[in-house]
Amino acid sequence: MSVLYFRHTHFLFIGKIMDMKKRIILLSFLSAGLLVSCSKDEPAGNTGNTSAVERFEDLQVNDDFNWSTNSSYELELQGLKTLPFAKKGLIEVRNLDNELIARRNTEISQDLKFEFEAAAGIDAFVVSFGSISKQVMVSNNKAVFDYLPVDDTSDIDESN
Numbered sequence: 001m002s003v004l005y006f007r008h009t010h011f012l013f014i015g016k017i018m019d020m021k022k023r024i025i026l027l028s029f030l031s032a033g034l035l036v037s038c039s040k041d042e043p044a045g046n047t048g049n050t051s052a053v054e055r056f057e058d059l060q061v062n063d064d065f066n067w068s069t070n071s072s073y074e075l076e077l078q079g080l081k082t083l084p085f086a087k088k089g090l091i092e093v094r095n096l097d098n099e100l101i102a103r104r105n106t107e108i109s110q111d112l113k114f115e116f117e118a119a120a121g122i123d124a125f126v127v128s129f130g131s132i133s134k135q136v137m138v139s140n141n142k143a144v145f146d147y148l149p150v151d152d153t154s155d156i157d158e159s160n
Contacts, residue, residue, distance in 0.1 A: 071120040071141055075102075075127065077112040078146040087130075091145075093118075094126045096135075101125070108147055 053059050075093060087108040093101045093116065102116035108129065118125075124137050127145040134150060136143040 069120055070117045071122075072115055073118055073122070073125075073138065074113055074115050074142045075125070075136075076142065076144045077106060077110070077114075078144065079110045079112070080108050080147045083109055089130050092128045094128070095119075095122060096124060096126065098126070 077091065088105065089108065090103055091106050092103045095101055095118070101118045102114075104114055106112055106129075122138055124135050125143055126133060126135050127143075128134075129147060132147055132149055134145065136145050
């Protein structure tokens with residue numbers, strides 16, 4: 001019986017050693033896999049020189065790159081033909097922050113189209129001629145202005 005007990009414990013001891021070797025081998029493979037997968041990847045789309053540019057003059061871009069953030073706009077002025085006298089004056093175009101964008105001398109009876117440059121993406125301008133000042137909407141970089149004052153009905157009682 002003691003021989004049987006010895007063989008049984010001997011096999012258990014050898015079995016534990018084999019299990020421990022398998023665990024060590026498995027652990028080493030897992031560790032190696034983790035270390036390999038932690039390598040640094042190159043960022044996507046990195047196609048050129050990655051050196052830092054210290055001066056604006058040293059910046060290199062394609063020859064066809066457009067640096068402008070401006071757009072061309074066209075303002076159509078619809079003249080008042082019914083005035084019995086000629087009225088000349090300065091027409092001013094401003095953005096909604098009241099910054100002057102363009103100005104031009106014109107006559108109020110004259111139909112006129114003129115182009116000017118302004119920041120791209122503007123949706124509305126404020127156009128003034130003397131005491132007449134109106135906000136005009138921009139569509140496809142074009143706006144239309146007429147000299148007729150905006151009809152102010154704020155003093156009319158609608159209940160009558």
